[in-house]
Amino acid sequence: MKYRYLSDCHTHSDCSRDASDPTMMLCECACRLGLYALTITDHCECNVYEEDGYDRSVRQSYFEARKASAVFHGRLHVRAGVEIGQPMQNLAAAEEILDACDFDFVLASVHNVRGMPDFYELDYSQVDITKVLHLYFDEILETIEWGKFDSLAHLTYPWRYIVGEHGLAIDNAQFSGRIDEVLKALIKKGKALEVNTSGLRQKLGDTMPNLPIVERYHELGGKLITLGSDAHRWPDVCGGVEQGMELIKKAGFTHFSLYSHHEPKLLPIE
Template sequence: MKYRYLSDCHTHSDCSPDASDPTMMLCECACRLGLYALTITDHCECNVYREEEYDRSVRQSYFEARKASAVFHGRLHVRAGIELGQPMQNIEAAEDILDACDFDFTLASVHNVQGMPDFYELDYSQVDLTKTLHQYFDEILETIEWGKFDSLAHLTYPWRYIVGEHGLAIDDVQLSGRIDEVLTALIKNGKALEVNTSGLRQKLGETMPNLQIVKRYYELGGKLVTLGSDAHRWPDVGAGMEEGMKLIRQAGFTHFALYSHHEPKLLPIE
């Protein structure tokens, strides 16, 4: 590995319903790659918290991460995290699971706006795209104001499907004001911006968000950035991390954040 402190802070074990490999396997892979740290951030989709038994699977994820931390002590820094999806759609569920486990790191994300399916399931011939994206940014802003998280995951998640999978155009200029609102809110509330590298191995072909947005975050005064592969299987652990480090350096950053007990430790990009 080119970088000394390469850390993957967004990964999913088989405690997530859409992932396939156990935490121990992810950690072993990270060790073989020479990663400095790995954070397990299994899904908790708050809008279907009880229905899909996330109250049970997330607790199991936390237990597995803590067990792995002990097993890999001295070889890999293993952190216990969570990806809170749609916390504003069920705040009670979000706060219930955060109170139940002593996580190191909480990612917040929005995979679908209130009353609509996930962006990957949307029939884009039947939706007002501009209206839907404004609703998405509204929910992101509500989440930031709520504030019970550390880093905002894959800000441009809808682009993965709208642009990458369906080849539709998004007017980035028209939405630049909304993106600035989000970036400014993150800075004001002391929250990190995630650079999610999964887009590099998908049709989108770029990180989420891309260099332009990460650079804008830095220009506005952003200081906290995290990196994550969003791996859902062991071969993707650490994928795109070197490219991500290069990108955040291009954006102006000299350090990135690794969280422990919700406290960011700034590690140099070296």
Template sequence: MGMLSDYHLHSDFSADSQEKPENQILQGIKLGLKHMCFTDHVDYDYPLDEIFEFDMEEYFNTLNALKEKYKDQIEVHIGVELGLQPHLQERYDRLLSSYPFDFVIGSSHVVKGFDPYYGEYYEGRTEYEAYHEYFEYVLENIMAFDNFDVYGHIDYVVRYGPNKNADYSYEKYSDIIDRILQKLIEKGKGIELNTAGFKYGLGHPNPTEKIIEKYRELGGKIITIGSDGHKTEHLGYDFEKVPNILKTSGFNYYNVFKNRKIETILLDS
């Protein structure tokens, strides 16, 4: 694995995780990570009973104490994963201006009142139509928001579709995916190499290798690495595959963020 950095991970501050932050840090040290960044979920106006919000003061107090405790063993950073919806722009801007985040992931978890995690999102239409609508909504969110650093798991929807990624490819949706990538590049935003796709049995990261290659081909320069881990056993998941994917896609480096400032780490450093 080398000294790769996990810049997408969750703890029990996220509604969908029960893992203590300290357990994640100890696992990161065990794996030999150089950096790790907590990106717990904030999804305002989430449509179901789960509340993807938490006490931000407690979050910073807890993580800052752990950051100090383990400072000689690993660099711990404090981020957030925002579930974007166009009408939430001002509310998220207020949140981000109120706390000193190191890193912000923008993600699409809810599309017109539905989370593609649940089957009802796909009812009454083809899988292609559902997936294409998801990508159109990603683009709508990118058009509406500027205050994020990278876009998370751009093809999140394929984790949960009726056939997952059996009938999915970059080429099949290249019309809308290229527009997404071009808009991210125009805004100076990055993407992530999210290894949870391997955990979900897709055989590929999110987004797929082809999308990462296309982002680079179009002029994209910013890429972070994340496991999307919600348990300690998911931290650094399949990171041994990451260097080859990056190099094949045209990257000889990856990025980390501190105080919303980008840093570049060479793969062989």
């Protein structure tokens, strides 16, 4: 490994419905790769919290992460986290699970806007993409104002499907003002921006967000940044994270953040 403190702060175990491998397997992989830290951030989709059993699976994920932390003590720093999806669509669910578990790290994400399916499932021939993206940024801003999280996951998530999977063009300049709103809101609230590297191994071929947005975050005064592979299986643990480190360094950052009990520890990029 090129970087001394290389860490993956966004991973999914088999406690996520769309992931396949147990926490222990993810940690074994992280150890083999020489990672400094691994954070388990299984899904909690608030809009289907009880219907899809997230009220149970997230508690199990928390237990597994804490168990792994003890098992791998001295070899790997294991953090217990969660990816809170669509918290504004069911605030009671979001706040219930955050009260139930003493997480180290909370990612906030928006996978779908109110009344619509996940961007993965959306039929783009039947919607006004510009309108949907404005709704996406609206909901992200609501989430930041709520503020009960540590880092904003994969800003530009819709690009993974609109551009990457469907090959539809988006005029990024058209949304630069909205993106600035998000970045400024994060800075004002003292929240981190995640660089999600999953797009590098997918058709999108880029991080979420990409370099120009990360550079803009730095330019605006952003200091807190996290890195995550968004792995849903053990072979993808740390996938692209070294490239992510190179990207944030190019954007002007000298440190990235690793969270423990919601407190960011700034680790040098070295």
